Amino acid sequence: MRVSRAFQLLSLFLLGGLMLAGLGGLRPFGEPADSRMDDYFIAHAQAERATNNVVTSIVFDYRGFDTLGEAAVLFTAVCSVLALFRGGVRG
Amino acid sequence: MRLDEHLPALLLALPLLGAFSAPLVGKGSRRWVELLLPVLSGLTFAVAAALLHRVSVGGTQLYVMGAERAGLALPSGMSLPIRIVLEVDALSALMAASGSLVAFACALFAVPYMRRFSGFDKFASLYFLLVAGMLGMEVTGDLFNFFVFLEIASVASYGLVAFWRDRPEAIEAGLKYTVVSTVAALMVLFAAGFLYGNHGVLNMAAIASRVDLGVADKVAMALLFGSLAMKAGAVPMHMWLPDAYGEAPSCVSALLVSVSQASLYGLFRTSFSLFGLPRVAPLLGWGLVVLGLLSMFVGVTMAIVQKEIKRLMAYHAISQTGYMLLGVGVGLVASLSPARMESFGLVAIGGALYHVINHAMYKGLLFLTAGAVYYSAGTRMLDQMGGLARNMPKTASLFALAAAAIAGLPPVNGFTSKLLIYQSSYALSPFLAAVGMITSVLTLASFVKIFQSAFLGPALPELSEVREVPAPMLAGMALLALAIAGLSLLPGPVLEHMVMPAARALADRGAYIAAVMGGGM
Amino acid sequence: MTGSMPYVAVAVLFLCGLYMVLFEHNLFKIALGITVMEASANLFLVVLGYRSGGGIPVYTLASREAMVLPTPQALTLTAIVIGLATTALLLSLVVWAYRHYGTLDIQQIRRLRG
Amino acid sequence: MKPMSVVVRSVFCVFGWFVLVFGAYVIVHGHLTPGGGFQGGAVFATFFAALMASLGEGAFGESVSSRFLSTVESLGLLLFWLLGLLGMGRTFFHNFLAGSGSILFGGSVPVGPNEGALATGGTVALMNLSVGMEVVAGLTLITVYMALARLVVPDGGERGHDR
Numbered sequence: 001m002r003v004s005r006a007f008q009l010l011s012l013f014l015l016g017g018l019m020l021a022g023l024g025g026l027r028p029f030g031e032p033a034d035s036r037m038d039d040y041f042i043a044h045a046q047a048e049r050a051t052n053n054v055v056t057s058i059v060f061d062y063r064g065f066d067t068l069g070e071a072a073v074l075f076t077a078v079c080s081v082l083a084l085f086r087g088g089v090r091g
Numbered sequence: 092m093r094l095d096e097h098l099p100a101l102l103l104a105l106p107l108l109g110a111f112s113a114p115l116v117g118k119g120s121r122r123w124v125e126l127l128l129p130v131l132s133g134l135t136f137a138v139a140a141a142l143l144h145r146v147s148v149g150g151t152q153l154y155v156m157g158a159e160r161a162g163l164a165l166p167s168g169m170s171l172p173i174r175i176v177l178e179v180d181a182l183s184a185l186m187a188a189s190g191s192l193v194a195f196a197c198a199l200f201a202v203p204y205m206r207r208f209s210g211f212d213k214f215a216s217l218y219f220l221l222v223a224g225m226l227g228m229e230v231t232g233d234l235f236n237f238f239v240f241l242e243i244a245s246v247a248s249y250g251l252v253a254f255w256r257d258r259p260e261a262i263e264a265g266l267k268y269t270v271v272s273t274v275a276a277l278m279v280l281f282a283a284g285f286l287y288g289n290h291g292v293l294n295m296a297a298i299a300s301r302v303d304l305g306v307a308d309k310v311a312m313a314l315l316f317g318s319l320a321m322k323a324g325a326v327p328m329h330m331w332l333p334d335a336y337g338e339a340p341s342c343v344s345a346l347l348v349s350v351s352q353a354s355l356y357g358l359f360r361t362s363f364s365l366f367g368l369p370r371v372a373p374l375l376g377w378g379l380v381v382l383g384l385l386s387m388f389v390g391v392t393m394a395i396v397q398k399e400i401k402r403l404m405a406y407h408a409i410s411q412t413g414y415m416l417l418g419v420g421v422g423l424v425a426s427l428s429p430a431r432m433e434s435f436g437l438v439a440i441g442g443a444l445y446h447v448i449n450h451a452m453y454k455g456l457l458f459l460t461a462g463a464v465y466y467s468a469g470t471r472m473l474d475q476m477g478g479l480a481r482n483m484p485k486t487a488s489l490f491a492l493a494a495a496a497i498a499g500l501p502p503v504n505g506f507t508s509k510l511l512i513y514q515s516s517y518a519l520s521p522f523l524a525a526v527g528m529i530t531s532v533l534t535l536a537s538f539v540k541i542f543q544s545a546f547l548g549p550a551l552p553e554l555s556e557v558r559e560v561p562a563p564m565l566a567g568m569a570l571l572a573l574a575i576a577g578l579s580l581l582p583g584p585v586l587e588h589m590v591m592p593a594a595r596a597l598a599d600r601g602a603y604i605a606a607v608m609g610g611g612m
Numbered sequence: 613m614t615g616s617m618p619y620v621a622v623a624v625l626f627l628c629g630l631y632m633v634l635f636e637h638n639l640f641k642i643a644l645g646i647t648v649m650e651a652s653a654n655l656f657l658v659v660l661g662y663r664s665g666g667g668i669p670v671y672t673l674a675s676r677e678a679m680v681l682p683t684p685q686a687l688t689l690t691a692i693v694i695g696l697a698t699t700a701l702l703l704s705l706v707v708w709a710y711r712h713y714g715t716l717d718i719q720q721i722r723r724l725r726g
Numbered sequence: 727m728k729p730m731s732v733v734v735r736s737v738f739c740v741f742g743w744f745v746l747v748f749g750a751y752v753i754v755h756g757h758l759t760p761g762g763g764f765q766g767g768a769v770f771a772t773f774f775a776a777l778m779a780s781l782g783e784g785a786f787g788e789s790v791s792s793r794f795l796s797t798v799e800s801l802g803l804l805l806f807w808l809l810g811l812l813g814m815g816r817t818f819f820h821n822f823l824a825g826s827g828s829i830l831f832g833g834s835v836p837v838g839p840n841e842g843a844l845a846t847g848g849t850v851a852l853m854n855l856s857v858g859m860e861v862v863a864g865l866t867l868i869t870v871y872m873a874l875a876r877l878v879v880p881d882g883g884e885r886g887h888d889r
Contacts, residue, residue, distance in 0.1 A: 029619060063683075072220060079217050083210050083250055114800045156819045
């Protein structure tokens with residue numbers, strides 16, 4: 001029990017400290033360090049992909065493969081939930 | 092349309108197709124799913140093998156998702172990749188081929204093995220998703236995409252570990268695994284966020300070309316290193332692993348070994364390609380070495396006292412992971428000076444990568460034989476087994492082969508890779524090699540004990556009705572045994588054509604970056 | 613005058629979630645803690661994408677030229693769905709754990725040891 | 727879950743349908759306005775959650791079967807996968823419809839702020855639809871199964887493992 005409490009405190013301070021240090025070391029809020037990739041999307045989404053919504057053009061085109069993965073994660077969760085409760089729900 | 096150009100995409104598209112269509116196919120009859128599972132797994136393996144061949148002939152393959160051409164990483168006027176790039180170098184192709192071979196063998200094994208349970212279409216979906224997640228982690232060149240595939244593999248394995256929901260232990264193992272590994276995956280997401288916030292890109296090669304090791308970079312490095320080491324099951328973050336491996340159905344445990352190795356791959360990429368700058372290379376290298384020593388020793392000592400066969404094998408998996416961490420760590424420490432790299436660094440990395448493939452094969456085979464024993468004898472407790480070799484001679488001989496491999500007995504493949512690791516780590520420090528050898532002896536003792544108590548000796552009266560397992564299960568095990576035999580009989584060609592190119596690809600940080608960024612920055 | 617307040621909000625959310633995951637004994641509260649940590653990750657990604665004075669990156673009937681970075685928003689979308697999937701699965705496992713053990717206290721759900 | 731009071735039920739029966747319309751709107755206009763398949767699908771699935779909360783869980787079984795939902799989910803995902811595959815003339819996930827002039831979302835848009843036209847976006851719009859299908863069915867399935875979880879018998883009669 002003592003060891004476990006020590007482990008909990010250690011993880012809290014380690015992870016919390018890392019997080020605070022990282023956030024403290026990040027560039028100031030509202031000033032992107034390098035926005036070339038995003039500026040490309042903003043500039044080209046309409047001409048290249050005929051999409052007014054730049055975010056959607058990224059979600060389904062520029063990074064469409066991520067979205068397939070994301071849909072697969074949701075599908076995985078559905079499959080797991082159905083597998084856990086299989087056999088009981090009719091209809 | 093030339094198909095061979097699209098191999099990296101097909102490698103991920105095929106298992107996803109299987110996952111999405113399994114519920115539809117399962118509406119017809121279970122028989123169709125039983126056909127779909129091995130056939131698509133086999134096709135995936137064929138694609139992975141073709142990809143391995145293509146990479147070994149033509150060098151690193153790029154695949155830019157959704158671009159005009161597959162190899163067009165940088166659109167005109169841009170010096171940064173903007174799309175998701177799959178970057179398949181020799182290491183990725185090797186890992187993908189070995190992982191998909193294990194997946195194929197386990198799929199063959201799973202068909203009769205899971206016949207006693209309902210929900211096979213859900214099982215097949217989750218299985219395909221686990222394969223897709225594993226392969227995706229190994230071939231992607233994009234940090235956020237890596238996170239997405241990590242999550243696919245994790246969520247699928249949560250569902251599969253808890254698949255036998257009637258056992259409280261399975262639910263408990265699933266819960267522990269879910270909580271721990273969700274937090275780890277969140278850390279990967281935070282790390283991707285830090286790197287994006289600092290550099291404005293998500294492509295791993297592009298990030299690697301701009302890493303400046305400021306505070307945020309270092310934090311991202313620590314988060315990635317810690318969480319991926321945890322997902323790979325390195326001591327002291329291993330507590331979820333024996334539970335998850337022990338409680339999952341055996342065909343899944345065997346595949347989970349390869350899935351953990353995908354995290355290991357991520358750890359190697361993080362240490363070498365992403366952050367392998369001279370300033371932090373010794374730190375990361377010694378970190379890997381320490382994790383490796385701890386895993387080797389703690390894993391094997393915990394394994395000796397276990398009474399459940401799969402739990403015991405799971406602790407051995409931790410201990411074997413230690414060898415890989417040790418080898419790669421030694422290589423990373425040596426990478427500071429070209430002379431040391433040439434004399435033992437590359438050998439260490441090669442040995443570790445060779446051990447990765449060997450381990451995927453023999454540990455997969457061990458878990459499958461444990462599943463076969465469980466299927467026939469109906470028990471997982473070692474003290475309730477005895478004299479099984481009489482009724483299950485084939486399973487017993489396959490088990491003996493895999494046990495010889497994991498213990499590192501001379502003619503079998505585990506020996507070659509361990510020897511390479513001993514040699515090279517001895518060059519760095521004799522202490523490392525000594526720990527490795529002690530671990531190896533303890534492993535041998537442990538497996539001699541299991542073989543003697545479970546398979547030899549007088550047959551227990553309650554086990555006299557035990558029969559050999561059905562043919563597809565034997566076929567799955569035989570496939571892995573063939574792979575072990577191949578790796579044992581041809582160590583030279585395997586090392587020369589598959590493993591050492593992978594080791595060089597891992598060690599060459601510049602080439603990894605240049606493949607995407609086109610050389611000059 | 614927001615300064616770095618958004619980062620502070622991320623840190624506070626993260627620490628709250630981490631504390632819950634590490635120190636709570638109730639499985640449901642642990643699941644909530646994970647959800648809070650996921651929320652902090654999503655907030656973190658959105659915060660990274662902000663550009664001072666930018667509007668939403670949608671051209672339909674847009675009024676000003678400057679737009680915030682669209683990539684983090686797309687990433688957040690993905691991360692939210694992934695978080696939702698994990699939470700659903702975690703809660704299903706909690707339901708089963710309660711059914712088997714009759715409790716949600718993690719100190720009593722300990723059959724696997726050693 | 728028991729049905730709630732008559733006030734809740736009446737309000738749901740009258741206004742619940744607007745949730746469906748709004749969800750469908752968000753899905754279809756994903757490439758023009760903030761929103762898309764995931765968001766619209768989540769809105770749409772709220773309808774079923776509200777249905778079960780207000781009218782009782784029996785109401786769900788009368789309206790739609792989980793077998794049907796599972797089919798819709800798989801079909802949505804397969805459509806998504808297929809749209810990715812069809813781009814394979816160039817690469818996986820290549821948007822082969824955008825600006826092609828095809829009547830299926832093949833229109834092009836002027837650069838800069840504009841009022842938007844529905845028939846643009848190419849596969850982006852089609853993928854929104856397919857993801858919408860998947861999310862509606864998937865989230866509804868999760869809600870239903872977790873709500874009806876207590877009906878599952880703990881030892882479901884499987885005797886393949888040692889318990």
